[in-house]
Amino acid sequence: MKVMVYKRFERFWHWSQAALIIGLMLTGFEIHSSYSWLGFETAVNAHIVMALLLIALWLFAIFWHFTTGEWRQYIPTTEKLAAMxxxxxxxxxxxxxxxxxxxxSAKHNPLQRLAYLVFKLLISPVIWVSGMLYLLYPYWPQLGLGWLTLAPVAIVHTAAAFAMLVFFIAHVYLAFTGKPFYEYVHAMITGYEELDDEDAKG
Known part of the structure; x- marks a missing residue:
């Protein structure tokens, strides 16, 4: 039975987040002189704009998850965790x-729940905080952060960005493990997925 599993906002959030993260990774690598494409100054400006857009998107997504009750989809469970x-x-x-x-009522398997929880509660906040510290660097003395140095902030931000890259690669890989291989991607585009009658009732 085909049912709407992923609502319109979930799909918008998913693909917008993906586009912004890809853009941030590309500009981030250029800022770190891995290659030259946009030019350093343009890459920095684009990185800042996309970072602020992503933060706004995340904040709206948090609001949406709590007001719709969808936050329950991410409650971790050990049931079938090892099996998955x-x-x-x-x-x-x-x-x-x-x-x-x-x-x-349970869109994500136990391993996905754990991975998404780490992404949302660990990787993302570390990137948020370290990125905002980076952005506010000229104002550290006025904010009482004169004791802080840029090097550890840069290291933490880069480490979190690489953690996000690992998550992204694993996510894309697993997205093509359906039967047929495009099943999960198709579901995230249309919103519809084939479920048993009982599961379709939630």
């Missing part, structure tokens, strides 16, 4: 049946 880890490591390559069935 084993499935992603070995089972899916042996064409084994997935040990978790998606439903409207």
């Amino acid at each position: 880890a084993r499935y992603y490591a070995f089972g899916m390559f042996k064409d084994e049946e997935k040990p978790y069935k998606k439903s409207l």
